[in-house]
Amino acid sequence: MPPGDPAKGAALFTSNCAACHSAVNGGGDEQGPNLYDVYGRKAGSEKGFAYSAGFAKADFVWDDAHLDKWLTKPTSVISTTYMMYAQPDPQIRADIIAYLKSLDTK
Numbered sequence: 330m331p332p333g334d335p336a337k338g339a340a341l342f343t344s345n346c347a348a349c350h351s352a353v354n355g356g357g358d359e360q361g362p363n364l365y366d367v368y369g370r371k372a373g374s375e376k377g378f379a380y381s382a383g384f385a386k387a388d389f390v391w392d393d394a395h396l397d398k399w400l401t402k403p404t405s406v407i408s409t410t411y412m413m414y415a416q417p418d419p420q421i422r423a424d425i426i427a428y429l430k431s432l433d434t435k
Contacts, residue, residue, distance in 0.1 A: 330397050331423045338428025341421055345414065352432060361412065367391050368426075368433035372407075383409035396426045 342352060349360040356363050362375035370391055373384030384407055389395055398405060400422045403412040416422050 330393060330426075331420050333420075333423035333425070333427025333430075335424070335427040335431040338424035338426070338431075341425050342428050345416065345421070346425065349412075349414075352429070354432075354434075364429060365432050366434050368396075368430045369435045381407065381409040381411050383407040391429075393426055393430075396429065397422050400425060 342350075346352075346364070350362065350364045351357065351359055352364045352367075354365050356365060358375065358378045362378040362380075367375075368391055372387035372389055372391060372395070373380045387407060391399075395406065397419075400414075400416045402415050403410045416425070
């Protein structure tokens, strides 16, 4: 994975992810869960969000490798996901991941 730029990732998040996800501290869930502080969070653990069934079996935390695989093809990580977005460009994925990582408060 190439190095990511969180500033570019913030703009890319707005244009690629914000239609379905919030990334605001204390913000609510939308079509997808709030992604504020998602880096390092156990998959499927955002309180109050109605995840697809596959997330109940998820036994990992969101890190660089999992987020990269997820953004490449979500169904390769959780086959029952409702997320349809897939990003083939590794630099765009790296920038979005760097942005999400910058929101990690753990």
